[in-house]
Amino acid sequence: TQLRMCGPKGSAVDMNCSYTYPAEVHGKENIVQTKFWYVGRKEDLQRKSSSYEGRVHYDWHYDSDCTLRITDLRVEDSAVYKFRFITNLDKFSDAPKLPSVSVSPSAEIVEGSSVNLTCNGEANPAATYTWFKVNDRDPLSQTPQLNFSSIRSSESGQYSCTNALGNTSSSIYINVKYAPKFLPSVSVSPSAEIVEGSSVNLTCSSDANPAANYTWYKENEEQPLGPGSIYNLASISSEDKGNYCCKSENKHGQSSSFLFISVQYAPKLPSVSGSVSGEGSSVTLTCSSDANPAANYTWYKENEDSPKASGQTFTISTFVNWPQSDSVTYR
Structure with missing residues (x-):
């Protein structure tokens, strides 16, 4: 052996x-x-x-x-x-015989559970055992057993049991399972401004063992948008703006993170309304439109190239006894 x-x-x-x-x-x-x-x-x-x-x-x-x-x-x-x-x-x-190592429980090891590693071997004189974590010089135990009362995910790795007299050793790998750690990391690409009609990817990642499954939701909607760590909006529209949720989940637990998407788009068809303050006074015209970022407004008289005013409202003063033939159009 x-x-x-x-x-x-x-x-x-x-x-x-x-x-x-x-x-x-x-x-x-x-x-x-x-x-x-x-x-x-x-x-x-x-x-x-x-x-x-x-x-x-x-x-x-x-x-x-x-x-x-x-x-x-x-x-x-x-x-x-x-x-x-x-x-x-x-x-x-x-050749000298290797010590044998065993782990309890022998089934899946879950973070927070109690775990015992045991070393046995034939030796003369009787063996003195020392436990090490591979690539770590500091001994963990100088008894045949190495105990973890509440094992952590960071304690996953290869452990070696060594007979101090003969330097014969055997090792065992411990794989600690755990739910997704903390909140998932979420990101959007492109990371600069998002313009209507462009392709956008939402990406989610988390630390979990076994690897997490991912599901995307839009806030206040029960139906999932789709599975997978990446969700693609092939041609994003202004209606797609809002909060998106990524749920990271394996059989040991779950966690979620949110990401807000702001979509920039050109002004939709503006609407114009007017109000008259009274005969002999003035009339105020108001223009509004749906846009992101907010639109800038400029007023023109029909068939004229020079602007009359800027801003969302335009007030015409001394609007008194105009003949009907003097009606004009502003845009």
């Missing part, structure tokens, strides 16, 4: 190891004559290459001990290491 070991460059690593063998085989005494560690071809590491010279140590204090120590670790030391012993009757090779 292979194991994964790691250590900083320049440090030392121990592969804790022990072995047993029968004292007799078919009535014949079984005696260990040679034992060594090797990589690749079955050659003793201490004799294999000058690159290991002075760095490979066999600290064997008793007959069944086969611990390997490598000092001054180098990048080129990355390899699969195996132990081999030869008796007068047979030859044997093996």
